Amino acid sequence: MLDTHFRTGSPIWIDLGSPDTEAAAAFYGAVFGWRFVSAGPEAGGYGFFQKDGKTVAALGPLTEEGARSAWTTYFRSDDIDDAARQVVADGGSVRVEPMSVGEGRLAQFTDPQGAQFAVLQSAMGLQKASEDDTLVWVELHAADPEAAIRFYHGLFGWRSQEMQAPGMTYRVLSIAYGDQQQGSFGGVAQLQGEQDEARWVPYFAVADADAVVTAVQDNGGTVRMPAADVPDVGRIAWLEDPGEAVFAVLKPNPRQD
Template sequence: MLGTDFRAGSPVWLDLGSPDTDAAAAFYGAVFGWQHLSLGPEAGGYGFFQRDGRTVAALGPLTEEGAASAWTTYFRSDDTEATAAAVTAGDGSVRVGPMRMGEGRLAQFTDPQGARFAVLESRMGLERTSEDNTLVWVELHVPDPEAAIRFYQGLFGWRSQEMRAPGMTYRVLSIREGDQQEGSFGGVAPLQGEQETARWVPYFAVADADAVVTAVRGNGGTVLMPAANVPDVGRIAWLTDPGQAVFAVLKPNPRQN
């Protein structure tokens, strides 16, 4: 499960690009109880989402022409330039950077199937994960999961393990170091339906998925998939915020000792 001991290939940061950052801050405050900490005009409207004073995500205005509101997952890189070269060699594209960000470096990419992601080479990272109202899992939806795994293995050396899920084969991803189960952080699934596009989807852990669905509806978001039980996983719902950024929530099954 995702932690904060970030190693190469781990999800390390998460931010939302929004056409209306004030509305987004209000929405996620109502749904997850997050507080928004603006970094001021000198940061270009960027700021942090926090829970009890600890950073759980970030928020900023859209900066790319024609960009749609979306969550972006950042993975830890030990060498941003080398990762950018590997993206290009694997037929992905570089959208931003590599560029300096404070004491670190970042770059943003699109994989060969159209899913957007980013890397961060820095000591900075999310301060809370895998607890209520924080990031717990990231999931890649693409037309060709096997090709996607090959691409990302070329960047980060990720390991994958197949598991059966309702109506599909699901691939669980883990970082290249340590115990495979302990290092798992996400998965890869085929696209569900003709309307879905390739993307990384963040999952936030919640105490009550049905209550979150109600809160989303009551605060201008939409429900893409109502809360449903997934065997051996938990209760899941797929949602969008008022800007149409897609995210999911998960009430995990209790761990068995």
């Protein structure tokens, strides 16, 4: 499961680009109890979502022309420039060229099927994960899962393992190091039904998925998929915030040690 011991290919950061950062901060504060802390006047409105004083996500205004509100997942890279070259060579595109930020470097990309993601070269990242109201899983929805896995394997060395889920074959992703199950952090699913675009979807762990669904509705958000039990996984719901950024919540099944 996702943790804060970041290695190459690990999800290391997540942020929300929003057309109304004040409204977004209020929404996620109501839903998850997050507190928004500005990164300062020089940060252009960017800042951090914190839980119990620890950073669990970030928020900033939309900066790309024509951009829509969305969550972006950042994966750790040891060489941002090499990653940019690899993305282009394998059919993806660079949305934000490699640049310095604080004590690290970042770049933002689009994979060959249109899913947006980013990379971060830094010793620092999220301070809490896989706890209630923090990031627990990231999931790629793609028209061609096998092609997607080849692309990201070439970039990060990720491993994948197939498992059967209701009505589909699901691919569990793990980093290239150590025990495959311990290193798992996300998955790849086939685009289904009315899903109209490839995307990375963040899952936040919650104590009560149904209560979060109610909080989302009460605070102007939308339910894309009502809370439902997934065998051997937990209770899941897909949601949208008032700016139409998609995210999901998961009440994991108790661990069987």
